[in-house]
Structures are given as C-alpha cells and as structure tokens.
Amino acid sequence: MISRLVFGVPTDTRKDIDRRTVLTYVGTAGAVGLAGCAGDGGSDGGDDASDDGSTETDDAADADASDEFAIDVTMGQMDSGLDPQDHAETNTEIIVGQAYEGLLDRDKAGGIIAGLADEWERTEDGSVRFSLRDGVTFHNGDAVTPEDVAFSIRRIVFDDVGIVSPQSNDLGSVTEVTPGDGAVTVSFEGYNPIAFQLFATNGEIVQQSWIESNDGDYINRNTNGTGPFRVTGYDSGNEVVYEAFDDYWGGAPAADTLTMGASSESSTRVNRLLAEETDIVTNVPPNEVSRVESADVASITSVASARIIFLQMRYDVEPFSSQQFRQAMNYAVDVESIVENVLNGFGAITSQPTLEGHVGHNPDVDPYPYDPAEAERLVEASGHAGVEITLQTPIGRYLRDVEIAQAAADQIDSLSNVSCSLEQREFSSLVQDITAPNIEDRPVFNLLGWGNGEFDGSQTLTPLLSSDGALTVLKNEDLDALLAEAEQTSNPDERVETLQTANELAHDLAPWVFLHQQFSVYGVSSEIEWEPRADEFIDPDTATRR
Amino acid sequence: MSVGRFVLKRSLQGVGVVWGVVTVVFALRFVTPGSPINAVAPLDASQETRQAIAAELGLDQPLYVQYAQYILDLLAGDMGRSYIRGQEVVSLVFSRLPATIELAVAASVVAIVLAIPLGVASATHRNEPVDYGATLVSLGGISTPNFWLGIMLILVFAVEFDVFNTSGRGTDIGDVVLAIGGSEPFVGALLSWLAYITLPAIALGTYFMALITRLTRSGMLDELGKGYVQAARAKGLPRTLVRYKHALRNTLIPVITVLGLQLGTLIGGAVITEAVFSWPGLGTLVIESINQRDWPALQGSLIVIGTGFVVVNVLVDTVYASLDPEVVNE
Numbered sequence: 122m123i124s125r126l127v128f129g130v131p132t133d134t135r136k137d138i139d140r141r142t143v144l145t146y147v148g149t150a151g152a153v154g155l156a157g158c159a160g161d162g163g164s165d166g167g168d169d170a171s172d173d174g175s176t177e178t179d180d181a182a183d184a185d186a187s188d189e190f191a192i193d194v195t196m197g198q199m200d201s202g203l204d205p206q207d208h209a210e211t212n213t214e215i216i217v218g219q220a221y222e223g224l225l226d227r228d229k230a231g232g233i234i235a236g237l238a239d240e241w242e243r244t245e246d247g248s249v250r251f252s253l254r255d256g257v258t259f260h261n262g263d264a265v266t267p268e269d270v271a272f273s274i275r276r277i278v279f280d281d282v283g284i285v286s287p288q289s290n291d292l293g294s295v296t297e298v299t300p301g302d303g304a305v306t307v308s309f310e311g312y313n314p315i316a317f318q319l320f321a322t323n324g325e326i327v328q329q330s331w332i333e334s335n336d337g338d339y340i341n342r343n344t345n346g347t348g349p350f351r352v353t354g355y356d357s358g359n360e361v362v363y364e365a366f367d368d369y370w371g372g373a374p375a376a377d378t379l380t381m382g383a384s385s386e387s388s389t390r391v392n393r394l395l396a397e398e399t400d401i402v403t404n405v406p407p408n409e410v411s412r413v414e415s416a417d418v419a420s421i422t423s424v425a426s427a428r429i430i431f432l433q434m435r436y437d438v439e440p441f442s443s444q445q446f447r448q449a450m451n452y453a454v455d456v457e458s459i460v461e462n463v464l465n466g467f468g469a470i471t472s473q474p475t476l477e478g479h480v481g482h483n484p485d486v487d488p489y490p491y492d493p494a495e496a497e498r499l500v501e502a503s504g505h506a507g508v509e510i511t512l513q514t515p516i517g518r519y520l521r522d523v524e525i526a527q528a529a530a531d532q533i534d535s536l537s538n539v540s541c542s543l544e545q546r547e548f549s550s551l552v553q554d555i556t557a558p559n560i561e562d563r564p565v566f567n568l569l570g571w572g573n574g575e576f577d578g579s580q581t582l583t584p585l586l587s588s589d590g591a592l593t594v595l596k597n598e599d600l601d602a603l604l605a606e607a608e609q610t611s612n613p614d615e616r617v618e619t620l621q622t623a624n625e626l627a628h629d630l631a632p633w634v635f636l637h638q639q640f641s642v643y644g645v646s647s648e649i650e651w652e653p654r655a656d657e658f659i660d661p662d663t664a665t666r667r
Numbered sequence: 668m669s670v671g672r673f674v675l676k677r678s679l680q681g682v683g684v685v686w687g688v689v690t691v692v693f694a695l696r697f698v699t700p701g702s703p704i705n706a707v708a709p710l711d712a713s714q715e716t717r718q719a720i721a722a723e724l725g726l727d728q729p730l731y732v733q734y735a736q737y738i739l740d741l742l743a744g745d746m747g748r749s750y751i752r753g754q755e756v757v758s759l760v761f762s763r764l765p766a767t768i769e770l771a772v773a774a775s776v777v778a779i780v781l782a783i784p785l786g787v788a789s790a791t792h793r794n795e796p797v798d799y800g801a802t803l804v805s806l807g808g809i810s811t812p813n814f815w816l817g818i819m820l821i822l823v824f825a826v827e828f829d830v831f832n833t834s835g836r837g838t839d840i841g842d843v844v845l846a847i848g849g850s851e852p853f854v855g856a857l858l859s860w861l862a863y864i865t866l867p868a869i870a871l872g873t874y875f876m877a878l879i880t881r882l883t884r885s886g887m888l889d890e891l892g893k894g895y896v897q898a899a900r901a902k903g904l905p906r907t908l909v910r911y912k913h914a915l916r917n918t919l920i921p922v923i924t925v926l927g928l929q930l931g932t933l934i935g936g937a938v939i940t941e942a943v944f945s946w947p948g949l950g951t952l953v954i955e956s957i958n959q960r961d962w963p964a965l966q967g968s969l970i971v972i973g974t975g976f977v978v979v980n981v982l983v984d985t986v987y988a989s990l991d992p993e994v995v996n997e
Contacts, residue, residue, distance in 0.1 A: 202753040209709040285723040290712045341753040359947035384945035392833045549701030584711035591711040
C-alpha cells in the first residue's frame with residue numbers, strides 16, 4: 122500500500138524550464154550517484170507569475186485534505202493546448218470546457234440550456250440577441266462584459282482579430298457582433314435557422330484584455346474562464362489540475378478538485394479505474410466491459426453519442442454509381458450482428474444520416490434489413506455482378522473500427538456475386554484523401570464516423586451529402602433542393618418536415634451503408650454518482666459523492 | 668591523438684549526425700501522406716479555412732524557404748511552435764525530456780544492478796544451479812515483450828496487490844531532491860517516486876538486464892580462460908581480486924559500449940513502455956506528433972533524442988578510450 126499511504130494528488134506542475142525542471146535533471150543524475158544538491162523546498166512551479174489574478178500553474182493542487190472530494194478523469198488523449206478557441210476536437214474541448222463556457226450550453230440529452238446568457242431570442246431582422254447573466258466573473262475576478270463576448274465571437278470568426286480559429290467553420294456565417302447594454306446581438310449572412318444550436322456547442326467566452334495582454338504560448342498553458350473549475354496546474358500532455366471556482370454563477374461544484382489525465386492504452390485506463398486511482402475513464406472497449414462490471418469498485422455507464430458510423434460510397438464511380446448496387450451493400454451487411462458481436466451491444470442501428478433525437482430525424486424510416494438474397498438480386502440487377510471492391514478503414518480512430526470494417530467486408534464478400542477486400546489505413550493518411558478538394562480524389566468506399574455536436578440533421582446532411590459538401594460522396598438535385606429549403610425557412614416545424622423528407626430520400630439513395638450510432642462507454646467509480654452526456658463532453662461538475 | 672582531440676572529433680561527427688536527422692525529418696514531411704491541417708481543422712472545414720490555417724502555420728511557403736527558415740531559427744535556439752498545441756517546441760520538448768531520462772536511467776540502474784552480479788555469478792558458477800537460473804532469467808527477459816510484461820506487472824502489483832501505481836508519473840525525482848532540504852519528509856517523497864517509477868523501470872529494463880547478463884557472462888568466461896588470469900592466480904593473488912579487479916574490468920569494456928548504445932536507445936525508444944504506463948515522456952510526444960503531423964514538435968523531439976544519443980555515444984567513447992587507450996589511436 123505504498124502508493125495509498127504516502128501519495129496524495131499528483132503534484133506535477135512542470136510548465137517550462139524552471140527550477141524544478143533543472144532539479145529534475147539534477148535528480149536524475151543523482152539517481153545514478155551524481156547528485157549532490159538540494160533545494161529549499163519551495164514550490165514555485167509556475168513559469169511566470171502574473172499580477173492579473175488569472176489562474177496559473179502553482180502547487181495549490183498539493184493540498185490533500187482528508188475530507189476533500191477529488192475527482193480524477195482519465196481520457197484517451199490529452200488536450201492540444203488550453204486556448205478555447207484554437208482547437209476543434211473533443212478531448213481539448215473537454216479539458217478547456219471545465220474552465221470556459223459559452224453563451225448557451227447543453228443538458229445531458231443534448232437540449233439547449235442557458236449558459237452565460239440567461240435569455241436568448243431572435244430579432245425581427247433574423248439576428249439573435251443574447252442577454253448576459255448578471256454578476257458573472259472570470260476566474261481572475263473581473264466581470265464578464267458584452268465587449269468580452271463580442272470579442273470572443275469575433276476572435277473565432279474573423280482572422281484579423283488574432284488567430285485563424287478552426288471553429289470559424291461552425292460560426293463562419295456570422296457577419297457582425299454588436300455589444301449592447303447587458304446583451305450581445307449576432308447577425309448572420311441571411312437567416313440562420315440553427316443559430317442557437319451553433320452557440321450551444323461553440324463560442325466559449327474569453328476576457329479580451331487577458332487575451333490581448335498574453336501571447337499564444339501563455340494562453341495555451343493558462344486559463345481565465347468563467348467555468349465551474351479553475352486550472353491550478355497544467356502539465357502539457359500529462360495532466361491538468363483544477364479546483365472548484367467558489368464564485369461560479371451556478372454555485373460551486375460538489376468536487377473540490379478535479380484532475381484530468383489521459384492514457385492512450387485502454388487497458389491502462391481500466392486498470393487505473395480498478396486500482397481506484399481514477400473515477401471516470403472514457404472509451405472502455407467492449408472486451409474490457411465485463412472486467413469492470415465484475416469488479417465491486419466500479420461500473421459501466423453508457424450513452425448513445427452524437428456520432429454515426431457508416432461506409433461512404435462515391436456516387437460517380439462504378440459500381441457505386443448504381444443506386445441498386447449501393448442498396449445491395451446495405452442489404453448485405455448485418456448491422457445487428459456487428460452491434461451485438463463486435464460492439465457487445467454498445468451501438469444502435471441507424472436507418473438514415475440523422476440520428477434519433479436530432480432535429481430532422483425521420484421515425485418512419487426503417488433500417489435496411491439483413492437480406493443477402495436481396496443483396497445478390499440487386500447486384501445482378503445493377504449489372505455489376507462479379508465486381509471486386511475494396512473497403513478502406515482507419516485504424517483505431519473509432520470504437521473497434523477495424524473489426525467493424527472487417528465484419529462488413531466479410532459479409533459483403535460472402536455474397537456470391539461480389540468480392541470485397543479490406544485495406545487498413547492510418548487515419549491521417551486516409552483523412553487526407555477524404556478531405557481532398559475534388560471528389561475524384563476521394564476514396565471510393567471507406568468507413569467514416571461523424572459527430573454532430575449541434576444535434577441538427579443539417580449538420581450531417583449538408584457537409585456529407587449535399588453536392589457542395591466538403592466531404593460529400595453524392596450529387597443529387599432533389600436532396601440539394603431540400604437542404605436549401607431547410608436552410609432558408611424560418612418556420613421550425615416546416616424545417617423539421619423538410620429534413621425528414623431529406624432523410625427519407627437519403628435512405629433510398631443509399632450513399633452510405635448505414636451502420637450504427639456509436640455509444641460512449643465510461644467506467645465510473647462506485648464512489649461517485651455521475652451520468653454521461655450525449656455530446657461526448659464530460660461534466661464532472663455534476664458528479665456527486667455517494 | 669590525445670583524448671581531447673578524440674572527443675572533439677567525435678563531437679563534430681555528432682553535429683553532422685544531428686544535422687542529418689534534422690534534414691531527413693524535415694524532408695519526411697513532404698513524402699509522408701497526411702497534413703497537420705487535418706489535425707487542426709474539423710473534417711468539414713472549407714478550403715478557405717484550410718488555406719488560412721496553412722498560411723498561419725507557414726505551410727504555404729516554398730520548401731526551401733521553410734527549410735532555410737527552420738535552420739536559421741534552430742541556430743538561434745528556436746525550434747518553432749507546435750502546430751497542434753500552439754506552444755513553444757523548446758518548452759514542450761524540455762518539459763517531457765526529464766521524464767524520459769528519468770525512466771531510461773532508472774531502467775538502466777535496474778538492469779545494471781541485477782545484470783552484472785548475475786552475469787558474474789553465472790560465469791563463476793558455470794554449469795551449476797546459479798548458472799542455470801541466471802540463464803533462465805536472461806532468456807526469459809530477452810524473449811518477453813515489454814508491453815506484455817508491463818501489463819502483467821500492472822495487473823499483479825498495482826491492481827491485485829495495490830503496491831504500486833498503475834500509471835502516470837506523479838512525483839518526479841526533482842521532488843525527491845527538493846525534499847532533501849525541504850519541509851516535506853524525504854522518505855515519503857522517495858517512496859512516492861518509487862511507487863510510480865518502479866514498474867515502468869522494470870518493464871523497460873528487463874530486456875536490457877537480460878542482454879547485459881548474457882554479455883557479462885560470456886565476457887567473464889572469456890577472460891577467466893585467458894593466460895593473465897592463470898598467471899595472476901599462479902602468483903597467489905586472491906580469487907576475488909583476480910575476478911573482480913582484472914577479469915571483470917576487461918569484461919566491462921564491451922558491456923559499457925552496449926550500455927551506452929542501449930541508454931541512447933532507451934531515451935528514444937521507450938515509446939511502448941511510455942504508452943502502457945502513460946509515462947509523459949518524449950516517446951509519447953513523438954507518437955502524438957507523428958499521428959497529428961505536428962512537424963515542429965516531432966523535429967524538436969528527434970533533434971533532442973538524436974543529440975542525446977550522440978552525447979551518450981561520445982561519453983561512451985571517452986570512457987572506452989580511458990579504459991583502452993589504444994582506441995584513441997585507431
């Protein structure tokens with residue numbers, strides 16, 4: 122029990138080449154008999170003390186009160202820096218999202234709820250106005266102002282404000298941001314029917330003066346947000362330590378401290394959970410689920426995520442240019458079997474591009490049934506009997522992606538009139554082809570996953586299936602017209618109907634082999650009570666001690 | 668040639684090696700599929716957004732301009748800024764380096780402390796149970812994959828018996844050194860450090876230990892059969908003196924060479940062990956940088972690893988030269 126007796130919260134707070142780092146080198150040498158120096162026991166782990174009161178790395182996290190409620194989260198990967206507006210990936214969002222917030226937020230199921238704005242409305246000209254919550258302060262104690270909010274949105278949207286934000290892709294249609302008396306008005310190019318969905322997922326608020334007085338390196342190592350936790354220790358690539366923000370507008374979270382770390386090895390994450398070194402672990406693979414469930418110190422909890430997994434088929438290349446052939450591929454793959462046997466049930470069969478619960482999902486569209494005979498008949502009818510195809514899959518990007526692709530390729534290959542092989546590719550290499558500007562340069566048949574953080578069907582249909590979509594594999598005028606109509610209408614009910622029609626059409630056109638909705642599977646310590654969110658964000662501020 | 672000139676010559680050769688590493692790694696970015704833009708931008712980013720990000724990262728410049736700029740910056744001590752993390756590569760790399768050195772040194776200590784006595788005992792008790800045991804241990808060490816060993820060590824000693832931590836770095840050696848003169852109990856800091864370092868050090872050092880054991884054994888057997896040993900024994904020198912002062916000293920020359928080379932390998936090659944134990948070292952950074960095509964971070968890491976390798980080799984050569992002065996003149 123050495124570790125249990127003498128170790129508290131990890132105290133690692135390295136940020137730069139500071140005294141501790143020097144001592145580390147010295148200590149390393151000492152380990153082989155060369156060290157002969159000693160420090161004074163001070164603890165100024167921070168690299169540059171600031172007088173603006175913003176939260177910085179220090180050794181405050183060393184505190185280890187016996188009644189302290191500390192939560193430790195282990196993910197698969199750490200952040201790519203702490204700038205909340207200079208990233209576009211989930212792990213970083215989870216880490217910075219503990220300290221920063223947007224105008225709107227989401228509940229566990231993905232519904233829109235208040236954030237820094239307590240009221241929001243659409244104005245007569247189609248703009249949106251957010252009324253800011255009173256009395257909200259940044260972690261440095263300064264009040265949040267409409268100017269800070271306007272600056273934050275501009276920093277994302279306009280390149281000349283400071284950075285080229287990858288998030289501009291989502292908020293790119295913003296044309297103007299006007300701060301007013303306790304409110305901010307945002308205008309778009311034309312009418313934007315999903316403005317509130319966009320701001321519930323994007324647009325974390327930073328303090329203008331803090332951003333302008335620090336460089337990118339500093340902003341990526343320190344935080345000054347309004348969220349329920351404030352960063353007290355940042356060790357790039359290793360861990361981020363937070364403490365509860367007592368002045369949080371929603372009330373301080375139950376946890377006193379929070380530590381976010383990562384382990385790329387899933388077995389290591391599970392071992393950490395079973396050794397009671399962490400409270401929440403992400404992405405527990407199906408083969409590890411029984412090990413967690415049989416332990417008395419932790420349990421498994423899962424939630425249907427906003428990510429859909431599918432096989433893309435390019436419409437302009439034989440044999441996939443045939444709608445019958447594409448439908449045949451859907452009949453050939455036994456998705457139910459894949460979900461049960463490869464994913465241990467952690468998935469839901471899909472029938473259309475829009476997931477259940479998302480705006481525009483059509484409940485009347487059923488999944489393609491597994492029917493090899495019908496698949497063979499359609500292949501014959503398409504005139505492509507005897508064809509040889511290759512399915513490309515990324516390695517390790519999505520939950521059991523290679524195994525899923527292998528099963529699908531085997532099932533297609535078992536048809537009497539189609540041969541299918543599998544090609545595994547590193548994700549960076551595959552995605553380079555998938556994102557090629559011209560459709561002619563994209564893969565012909567590949568597995569892909571798509572997360573829809575806005576919970577709106579248009580955010581899947583438009584980029585992936587409209588003729589001008591950045592990742593499209595389809596060109597269909599009827600679908601384009603429906604999507605254009607959905608984009609322009611200001612009547613929400615009409616829009617839902619239009620998107621449902623688009624989903625039905627997409628099902629029939631079968632540009633994808635519709636596989637499944639990925640589940641987020643977490644291992645959770647028996648010592649805490651916590652429910653996961655549908656958008657893959659982790660919210661330890663909602664966790665309580667059992 | 669003097670030892671000084673010998674070291675200088677080796678050092679200059681090392682500079683050439685590091686420059687070669689820089690150039691090859693720089694060239695790799697243009698022949699490797701994938702782009703850092705895909706790690707920065709969302710998949711559905713427009714071509715305009717992609718171009719703006721490319722311009723911000725300097726990827727829109729011609730190859731020779733990027734290379735020349737990189738070399739000039741490097742000479743000024745600037746390794747650039749990570750494409751993905753937005754942080755200075757110098758601080759990023761040097762924040763990871765202590766963990767890697769710490770693990771490599773700890774693994775080496777584990778290996779040396781066990782291997783040399785085991786090798787000597789094996790050679791001096793040839794064809795006895797001690798020899799068979801040592802051979803079994805060393806063969807097992809060589810043939811056991813360290814990722815498997817790491818997982819087994821975690822399962823047994825961290826999960827089942829709860830003696831060590833499963834992963835992470837926790838307390839570093841710097842904290843232990845600070846505790847010597849500080850207010851925190853030194854023993855507590857030391858135990859805390861051991862709780863994190865022990866399992867990865869064993870996992871990483873086992874292969875190394877097995878290798879050194881075999882090398883020491885065969886070297887000792889070789890030396891013990893030579894005439895000078897018989898002569899020393901005939902002169903009446905004690906068996907222990909002959910073995911440990913004469914035979915072992917000569918045995919250590921090839922062992923030190925392998926030690927040095929392996930230490931360099933450990934600094935750059937502890938990737939799998941770092942992954943299994945979530946050890947936040949350079950190996951992890953290299954893998955992350957490759958996956959994300961974060962070229963500045965990758966180049967910075969490899970330059971430091973390459974330099975470390977060169978420095979270790981120069982040190983080994985120097986020690987080798989001091990043990991065997993003929994090397995200097997070869």
